[in-house]
Amino acid sequence: MNKLLLIAGGSTLVYACLAWTMGVWPGIELSKIPAGPGVEPLTALQSEGREVYVANGCSYCHTQQVRPLDADKVFGRPSAPGDFKYQTPELLGSERTGPDLTNIGARQPSSVWQYIHLYNPRAVVPESIMPSFNWMFAVVAEAPAGVTPVPLPNNYAPAGGVVVPTHQAEALIAYLAALKQPALPASAAPSASGASGAPSATGASSGEAPTTAKASAAAAPVGNYDATKGAALYTANCSACHQASGEGLPGAFPSLKGDAVVNKDDATKHIDVVLNGLHDARVSGVVYSSVMPPFSGTLSDAEIADLIDYERSSWGNHGAPITAAEVGVERAKAK
Amino acid sequence: MQAEATARHSDLSEKDNRALISVFSAYTVTATLWLLFATGVGLLIAFKFGAPEFGGGAWLTFGRLRPIHTNATFYGFASIALVGLGYYVAARSCGTKLYSAALAWTGLVLFNVAALAGTVALDLGYIDGDLEYREWPWWTRLIFLAAVLVSAWNLIGTVARRSSADIYLSNWYIMGGTLWGAIIAIVGVMPWYQYGLGQVAVSGFYMHNAVGMWFTPLALGVIYYSLPKLLNRPIYSYALGVFAFWTNLLFYPIIGAHHFEFSPLPWWLQTIAIVFSVAMLVPVWGGSSNFLLTMRGRIRDLIHSYPLMFIFVGVMSYLIGSTQGTLEAFRSLQQVWHLTDFTVGHSHLTMYGIISFVIWGGIYGLLPLATGKKASQLGMALHFWMALVGCFIYVTSLSIGGTIQGLDWMHGLPFIQSVIDMQSYYVGRGVGGLLMFSSHLVFAWNVWRMCYGTGAVASPLQALRAEESVA
Numbered sequence: 001m002n003k004l005l006l007i008a009g010g011s012t013l014v015y016a017c018l019a020w021t022m023g024v025w026p027g028i029e030l031s032k033i034p035a036g037p038g039v040e041p042l043t044a045l046q047s048e049g050r051e052v053y054v055a056n057g058c059s060y061c062h063t064q065q066v067r068p069l070d071a072d073k074v075f076g077r078p079s080a081p082g083d084f085k086y087q088t089p090e091l092l093g094s095e096r097t098g099p100d101l102t103n104i105g106a107r108q109p110s111s112v113w114q115y116i117h118l119y120n121p122r123a124v125v126p127e128s129i130m131p132s133f134n135w136m137f138a139v140v141a142e143a144p145a146g147v148t149p150v151p152l153p154n155n156y157a158p159a160g161g162v163v164v165p166t167h168q169a170e171a172l173i174a175y176l177a178a179l180k181q182p183a184l185p186a187s188a189a190p191s192a193s194g195a196s197g198a199p200s201a202t203g204a205s206s207g208e209a210p211t212t213a214k215a216s217a218a219a220a221p222v223g224n225y226d227a228t229k230g231a232a233l234y235t236a237n238c239s240a241c242h243q244a245s246g247e248g249l250p251g252a253f254p255s256l257k258g259d260a261v262v263n264k265d266d267a268t269k270h271i272d273v274v275l276n277g278l279h280d281a282r283v284s285g286v287v288y289s290s291v292m293p294p295f296s297g298t299l300s301d302a303e304i305a306d307l308i309d310y311e312r313s314s315w316g317n318h319g320a321p322i323t324a325a326e327v328g329v330e331r332a333k334a335k
Numbered sequence: 336m337q338a339e340a341t342a343r344h345s346d347l348s349e350k351d352n353r354a355l356i357s358v359f360s361a362y363t364v365t366a367t368l369w370l371l372f373a374t375g376v377g378l379l380i381a382f383k384f385g386a387p388e389f390g391g392g393a394w395l396t397f398g399r400l401r402p403i404h405t406n407a408t409f410y411g412f413a414s415i416a417l418v419g420l421g422y423y424v425a426a427r428s429c430g431t432k433l434y435s436a437a438l439a440w441t442g443l444v445l446f447n448v449a450a451l452a453g454t455v456a457l458d459l460g461y462i463d464g465d466l467e468y469r470e471w472p473w474w475t476r477l478i479f480l481a482a483v484l485v486s487a488w489n490l491i492g493t494v495a496r497r498s499s500a501d502i503y504l505s506n507w508y509i510m511g512g513t514l515w516g517a518i519i520a521i522v523g524v525m526p527w528y529q530y531g532l533g534q535v536a537v538s539g540f541y542m543h544n545a546v547g548m549w550f551t552p553l554a555l556g557v558i559y560y561s562l563p564k565l566l567n568r569p570i571y572s573y574a575l576g577v578f579a580f581w582t583n584l585l586f587y588p589i590i591g592a593h594h595f596e597f598s599p600l601p602w603w604l605q606t607i608a609i610v611f612s613v614a615m616l617v618p619v620w621g622g623s624s625n626f627l628l629t630m631r632g633r634i635r636d637l638i639h640s641y642p643l644m645f646i647f648v649g650v651m652s653y654l655i656g657s658t659q660g661t662l663e664a665f666r667s668l669q670q671v672w673h674l675t676d677f678t679v680g681h682s683h684l685t686m687y688g689i690i691s692f693v694i695w696g697g698i699y700g701l702l703p704l705a706t707g708k709k710a711s712q713l714g715m716a717l718h719f720w721m722a723l724v725g726c727f728i729y730v731t732s733l734s735i736g737g738t739i740q741g742l743d744w745m746h747g748l749p750f751i752q753s754v755i756d757m758q759s760y761y762v763g764r765g766v767g768g769l770l771m772f773s774s775h776l777v778f779a780w781n782v783w784r785m786c787y788g789t790g791a792v793a794s795p796l797q798a799l800r801a802e803e804s805v806a
Contacts, residue, residue: 057398089464
């Protein structure tokens, strides 16, 4: 019996101590971390949307953790401990089959896009492998008063009637719209605000990319922009709405192909829209309710110049090319 | 000591013997049904990566089926199969009858009720959070906990009745695994320390320990019994086995946070996890070399015995998969592989390559000794080769694809490029998965023959060897 007690009891006691030290105790301590500045609880509708997100396992493909690595910079600033105060159950995720959604409310503020994409992701991103969530929508003969039907492209729309979101879809999109990272005060970098001895690579890596981008822009002469870079930036930031063809989606996202602003030699307006975003825009007589996000916070002057030059020289467009310096002037104006 | 123990087993009444055999068979049969279900779902969701519209609607959506696949594999198939094997190993190696057959049946019912309720709940959208391997609603996880406690109690009771003074190493792992499994389940289900980032820390602990302190110890216990039994030779070094037991116990629970590297979890917690991931090489290399040295010079026996081949693959996967796990924990490699499909390849190399192969080796090796009925050589061959080749294709595809995915991100390509680049590797995964699932159909047929069929009586050689070890 003594032997049995030693092996079964002894090992279990050791294990219980380790489980306490590595599981329960960190849980207790980290559960106490207060909310970071600007981190707010969700509203009732947004919480409901979060439950829809959890119940349908969205986080098996979409993480909600931005790492202090170069690869993650497109998704926002590195996540800080204070970001998770109101996040139970946690949704950090372990796989990124689809993009990270920590900051999706800021990166893709257009609920029109979100509805189309949720109904059938391939309607806006042809290469997407995300499932369709068309079962969160209803097909009705006529949209009820106050509800805007989802402006699906013809080849994805049902044969008859219009598509309207159910309450479930509305809650989910409200939740996605709420996923915005509040800015961190300069003194409270994610490293300093809890995780002591943070990744030393962070500082170096976050400073590096813009520097190289600027250097390459300085080398590129006017009218001879970096086309590869411009195309990649367009794919990463613009094509979800304006599409690879530049034609947008009728009634949802305006076309850039042959657009007056894109083809006008004075690029001030073009630069302004990319830097500061747009909402309720009237383009060629049509008012678009979708919101375009500002890119001043995520793209450097050189990157915006490459991007705009790509738009101005693609799909038969022939607007005069611009330089990073011109973007810098516009950026300064906004401040 | 083992010989002495087994000698006593002839004293056991025929009734006790039959009770043990039916418990072992019933656990194996229900585990097999869960395997078919869980991997059928796995195959369906593997196809969805290439054909996202395949299987539409809420009940078949990827995000609901994925936790159904993982949980049914873990708590339906692997847990039930390993506890069934554990009962047989404990009773036989202690030369005694089960402490309580009634408790074993109670446990089996609880395991199945938990798995069934958990599966249905997940498909209806009732989930406790997308918290890996503990998605079932809390009350189903309490039923599972009850099943684990019943099993632990029953196993300890069985070992307490042993006819020898010593406790054979297999029983250390089997008793330990069930007791630690209960602790893991309790840590995972209690809510008071699981808010926000606190829950992330618990997730790291839970998802890692569920694999390494529940399934792995039970599987190691099965190897420590089956390998000497099938080779009719003692384990190479008993002391090395004891050493691996304690080092595994000390190092493994500390490394869970390596699942959240570069996350906002405290940096020191991540660093400790990486350091002890390296330390895990000690029990892993100790354990696997002990097994390989037990097999030394017996290659001819090995290639003529599918049960031994299954266990051999399990041991090699233990060595390769766990070493890979250590390498993956380094920050430099996590930068490339974290959040990619490489991780999915790793989890299949370990849960499939180690746990499932050891389970199959154990069942093919031990179930015929219990029932006196054998699976056909062809049936075992089909199962073995389809499972092995399928798993190889699966893991290779996702390892290469996952690396490309990670490099795409590091090179700052548009995200969608990584989705496009994965397409051919997802096809590879589907092909591998199809082979793996087909092999499980053959396994089900083999189990049927070993339990209820008129299958050939265990080969004379086997019977002779069994007799020899009794003598």
